[in-house]
Amino acid sequence: MTQDELKKAVAKAAVDYIAPRLERDSVVGVGTGSTANFFIDMLAELKNEFDGAVASSEATAERLKSHGIPVYDLNSAGELEFYVDGADETNEHLELIKGGGGALTREKIVAEVAKTFICIADESKKVGVLGEFPLPVEVIPMARSLVGREIVKLGGDPVYRDGFTTDNGNIILDIYNMDISRPIQIEERLNNIVGVVTNGLFARRPADLLLLGTSRGVESIARKDS
Ligand SMILES: O=C[C@H](O)[C@H](O)[C@H](O)COP(=O)(O)O
Numbered sequence: 001m002t003q004d005e006l007k008k009a010v011a012k013a014a015v016d017y018i019a020p021r022l023e024r025d026s027v028v029g030v031g032t033g034s035t036a037n038f039f040i041d042m043l044a045e046l047k048n049e050f051d052g053a054v055a056s057s058e059a060t061a062e063r064l065k066s067h068g069i070p071v072y073d074l075n076s077a078g079e080l081e082f083y084v085d086g087a088d089e090t091n092e093h094l095e096l097i098k099g100g101g102g103a104l105t106r107e108k109i110v111a112e113v114a115k116t117f118i119c120i121a122d123e124s125k126k127v128g129v130l131g132e133f134p135l136p137v138e139v140i141p142m143a144r145s146l147v148g149r150e151i152v153k154l155g156g157d158p159v160y161r162d163g164f165t166t167d168n169g170n171i172i173l174d175i176y177n178m179d180i181s182r183p184i185q186i187e188e189r190l191n192n193i194v195g196v197v198t199n200g201l202f203a204r205r206p207a208d209l210l211l212l213g214t215s216r217g218v219e220s221i222a223r224k225d226s
Contacts, residue, residue, distance in 0.1 A: 004034075006122035006213030007086075011038035013211045013218040014084045014120050019046055026050040027077045029110040030064060031085020032057040032103035035120050039084055040064055054080060056110045057103040058167050074110060083114030087121050087207075088133045088200070094119065094207040094223045095183045099136030099200030102166050108198055112205055119207035123214045129181055134159070134174035135190075136200040141171050143195020150193045151175055154186075170197055 001009075018028065030040060030053045040060065043053075044067035052070030054077050055061035061071045085107055089097040096119060098104050111117045135156070139147045144160065151158040156178035164172055180186050183203035190199040210221040 001213075001215055003122050003124065006215075007035045007120075008038050009218050010120040010122065010211045010213040011035060011042050013220070014039055014118050015042045015046065017118065017209070017211070018082050018084070019049070021081065022046065022050040024049070024051065026081055027072055028053045029080045029083030029114045030055055030060050031083065031107055031110075032060045033086045033101045035086030035122070036060060036084070037063060039120060040067065040069075043067075044069060054110055056085065056107040057101075060103075074113065080110070080114040082116050082118060083111045084118045084120060085111070087119050087125055087202075089127050089130050090119060090121055090125055090207070090210055090212075091127060091130055091183075094210050094221070095130060096202040096207060097130050097133050097135055097200050098202055099138070099172070100133065102136065102138075102161070102164055102172050104136055104200040105138050105166065105168060105198045108202065108205070111202065116209065117205070117207045118209045118211060120211050121213065123212055126212060130183055130201070131178050131180035134176045135178055135180065136161075137173045137175060137190060138166055138168070138170050138197040138199070139173055140195045140197065141169075144171055144173070147193050147195045148173060151190070154189060155179055168197065
């Protein structure tokens with residue numbers, strides 16, 4: 001199977017999971033990226049069975065609206081039953097690296113609000129230890145050099161994502177060669193650097209359910225303590 005076929009399979013598995021659990025007044029949190037896009041396109045078929053969505057990026061909001069799915073501001077949406085999103089990496093504890101597309105901050109905010117975070121990913125995203133994929137950090141532009149120096153002190157190699165601006169008007173530093181064997185600790189340390197908005201580690205708030213696309217089918221992996 002191609003990677004896109006695996007992404008479509010997990011998107012369908014997510015729709016199949018939430019469909020029987022949706023109420024007419026449900027608002028669904030929706031992530032960003034190519035896997036999330038397949039999910040959005042399939043979610044559209046259910047659009048008369050739930051109220052609408054909260055988007056984790058401008059791109060996702062546009063795609064939802066193009067299908068006629070109402071998009072709500074998170075502040076007026078109240079509680080979200082589900083947040084469905086892809087990932088750049090996941091470990092066995094469903095701790096994630098996200099933000100390859102630069103949407104990490106809004107993704108983290110929406111994930112925080114949702115009762116159940118469903119991660120959809122193809123098997124190339126499953127790793128033993130996080131960090132092969134460079135870890136994105138969203139930074140206030142004037143703090144770029146300061147944050148870069150602090151990241152070096154933590155043992156990482158920050159690289160400025162040239163020409164990229166987040167939906168929040170900030171920049172991204174991608175960290176290479178960082179030891180992420182203790183994800184919660186690294187997530188907190190990076191977030192403590194002045195000028196960091198947030199980083200792409202989802203360890204404090206990991207996924208609750210991983211739908212992993214493999215050549216043998218979609219594996220459903222629940223977080224052990226969820
Ligand atoms: O900022 C982007 C998001 O965190 C995506 O969920 C992540 O990059 C995975 O994207 P894709 O599904 O395209 O591999």
